[in-house]
Amino acid sequence: MSFLNGTKIAVIGGGSWATALIKILCEQNNVQIRWWLRNQKDIEHIRKYHHNPSYLSDVVLQPKKIKVFEKTTDAVKGADYVILAVPAAFIEEALQDLSVKHLQGKRIVSAIKGMIPGQNILITDWASERFGIELKDTCVIAGPCHAEEVALEKQSYLSIASTECPAAEDFAKLMTCRYVAANPLDDLYGVEYAAIMKNIIALACGITHGLGYGDNFQAVLVSNAMQEIGNLVTALDKRERNLSSSAYLGDLLVTAYSQFSRNRLFGNMIGRGYSVKVAQLEMKMIAEGYYATKSIYEINKLYHVNLPITHAVYRILYEEQAPGMVMDDLKKVLK
Numbered sequence: 572m573s574f575l576n577g578t579k580i581a582v583i584g585g586g587s588w589a590t591a592l593i594k595i596l597c598e599q600n601n602v603q604i605r606w607w608l609r610n611q612k613d614i615e616h617i618r619k620y621h622h623n624p625s626y627l628s629d630v631v632l633q634p635k636k637i638k639v640f641e642k643t644t645d646a647v648k649g650a651d652y653v654i655l656a657v658p659a660a661f662i663e664e665a666l667q668d669l670s671v672k673h674l675q676g677k678r679i680v681s682a683i684k685g686m687i688p689g690q691n692i693l694i695t696d697w698a699s700e701r702f703g704i705e706l707k708d709t710c711v712i713a714g715p716c717h718a719e720e721v722a723l724e725k726q727s728y729l730s731i732a733s734t735e736c737p738a739a740e741d742f743a744k745l746m747t748c749r750y751v752a753a754n755p756l757d758d759l760y761g762v763e764y765a766a767i768m769k770n771i772i773a774l775a776c777g778i779t780h781g782l783g784y785g786d787n788f789q790a791v792l793v794s795n796a797m798q799e800i801g802n803l804v805t806a807l808d809k810r811e812r813n814l815s816s817s818a819y820l821g822d823l824l825v826t827a828y829s830q831f832s833r834n835r836l837f838g839n840m841i842g843r844g845y846s847v848k849v850a851q852l853e854m855k856m857i858a859e860g861y862y863a864t865k866s867i868y869e870i871n872k873l874y875h876v877n878l879p880i881t882h883a884v885y886r887i888l889y890e891e892q893a894p895g896m897v898m899d900d901l902k903k904v905l906k
């Protein structure tokens with residue numbers, strides 16, 4: 572296969588978001604995509620039929636622009652950018668064969684909306700500690716955008732955040748196409764923490780919906796959630812930011828209300844009486860909010876921010892308290 576000349580982008584991950592991001596990148600003329608995914612059957616299917624059989628299987632994957640690799644060490648060779656699109660709980664395992672030398676001189680882009688469980692650190696901090704990547708060479712992809720709507724080419728917006736705008740500006744150009752507008756911003760940590768928090772809130776929305784609460788309650792839940800997110804993000808990274816912009820509020824709204832949200836769906840099953848184990852087995856996809864709830868709960872032991880919604884979700888998921896009873900308590904403190 573002969574590659575076009577141009578920007579080389581390694582994509583790590585084989586799920587719905589990796590597949591959607593590759594679709595967006597393929598809209599550019601001058602890109603070479605080097606794709607790693609773990610599932611050998613899927614690799615063979617993609618090479619032969621140019622579709623991912625397991626996620627967004629309708630998306631056509633342009634063979635001239637995409638090369639699929641079995642090994643991460645091969646996928647990142649010569650790449651200008653390395654996009655991480657594996658759920659946070661599995662990223663260490665996915666990148667276990669890579670060392671500092673493999674990622675030297677490359678820009679790392681996290682598309683992950685989660686933290687490393689147990690260590691409770693952001694993906695960008697983990698990548699810079701593990702691979703010596705400078706924060707200025709790190710970006711995150713955020714904003715309200717579900718992979719399923721990208722697959723349908725529905726107009727979407729992304730926020731590309733970095734500590735310095737040049738890195739974000741360059742990458743935003745690669746993520747902009749007929750149906751996606753990507754905008755840079757310089758709030759790496761704020762955007763990352765807000766994206767993690769909104770998954771917990773979407774879980775809470777799903778739980779309450781599963782319990783039979785209506786739109787009136789959910790509107791109050793989401794308004795209170797925005798304050799909860801704002802208070803925590805400010806405690807963790809104090810600076811001026813416009814929390815009503817789409818990178819923060821927009822992402823909260825789409826995850827809390829969308830039919831495509833994994834976190835909302837997971838919560839809904841819990842509200843309807845599924846155990847955590849059964850809900851996880853039922854869902855082929857990953858709800859990051861499950862892991863995030865524990866990470867944020869633990870981080871907040873140092874910060875003591877008032878996080879009533881996160882605490883309610885923690886009691887349900889990790890202390891096995893009855894969702895109905897926990898939400899009875901929560902509804903007394905919402906305003």
Ligand SMILES: NC(=O)C1=CN([C@@H]2O[C@H](COP(=O)(O)OP(=O)(O)OC[C@H]3O[C@@H](n4cnc5c(N)ncnc54)[C@H](OP(=O)(O)O)[C@@H]3O)[C@@H](O)[C@H]2O)C=CC1
Binds near residue numbers: 586665
């Ligand atoms: N989907 C979306 O719309 C969006 C997702 N994101 C974020 O993107 C990240 C990736 O999520 P997404 O693509 O949706 O994931 P999906 O739920 O679509 O897919 C799950 C992925 O995780 C892999 N996986 C599951 N278990 C393991 C394991 N034990 N070890 C290694 N890999 C495993 C699966 O591989 P396999 O198929 O081989 O099991 C698959 O590639 C998340 O952080 C998510 O928050 C961000 C914005 C939008």
Ligand SMILES: O=C(CO)COP(=O)(O)O
Binds near residue numbers: 715831832834859
């Ligand atoms: O972050 C997302 C949309 O912006 C995806 O959220 P879910 O993982 O809940 O589907």
